[in-house]
Amino acid sequence: MKISIALMVLLGFSASAIQAADCPAYLDADYRKLHASESIHLCDVLAGKDALIVNTASHCGYTPQFKALEALHNQYAERGLVVVGFASDDFKQAAKSEEEAATICYTNYGVTFTMLAPTAVTGAEANDLFEYLGRQSEQPGWNFNKYLLDGETGSVQHFGSKVKPGSVELNKAIEVLLQP
Numbered sequence: 001m002k003i004s005i006a007l008m009v010l011l012g013f014s015a016s017a018i019q020a021a022d023c024p025a026y027l028d029a030d031y032r033k034l035h036a037s038e039s040i041h042l043c044d045v046l047a048g049k050d051a052l053i054v055n056t057a058s059h060c061g062y063t064p065q066f067k068a069l070e071a072l073h074n075q076y077a078e079r080g081l082v083v084v085g086f087a088s089d090d091f092k093q094a095a096k097s098e099e100e101a102a103t104i105c106y107t108n109y110g111v112t113f114t115m116l117a118p119t120a121v122t123g124a125e126a127n128d129l130f131e132y133l134g135r136q137s138e139q140p141g142w143n144f145n146k147y148l149l150d151g152e153t154g155s156v157q158h159f160g161s162k163v164k165p166g167s168v169e170l171n172k173a174i175e176v177l178l179q180p
Contacts, residue, residue: 029041035099046082051148052149053084054084056144057143066109074112084114085115087115088121123139137156146163146170
């Protein structure tokens, strides 16, 4: 039986215990930031928040989508949308080094949203979040698949590589997701 957060506070549970109780298993993991020693716990970034999750690659025909993803991040961050990119080489389109990938993301495209170090996003080796996203919708078939994750319900909407960030289709779905 899961006890409410309010009851946990009344009973004197620590903040970390409360957070752990409110963290879905698919977010309960640490990931290293791209080309950094710093790691983040996905619950700290995503628990209870609406999010756009994207599997990325540095040398792909869709790589220019970074610019539009950054624009979405800037457009919707104040309304609560969190954008997180997962670098991956599942489709053999990654940079030769994390340093090169970071240059492409941060310098070439001006990315400021959270970018994570390379991790598997498909198959048996997929990280916990992408395993969940794949079960709820479909696994990425290529780079730059976009997943809208409802922070309240955990429901997932999938948009393939060809759906551009900033497209009417994706923006409409984001608007619906962010409605109070």
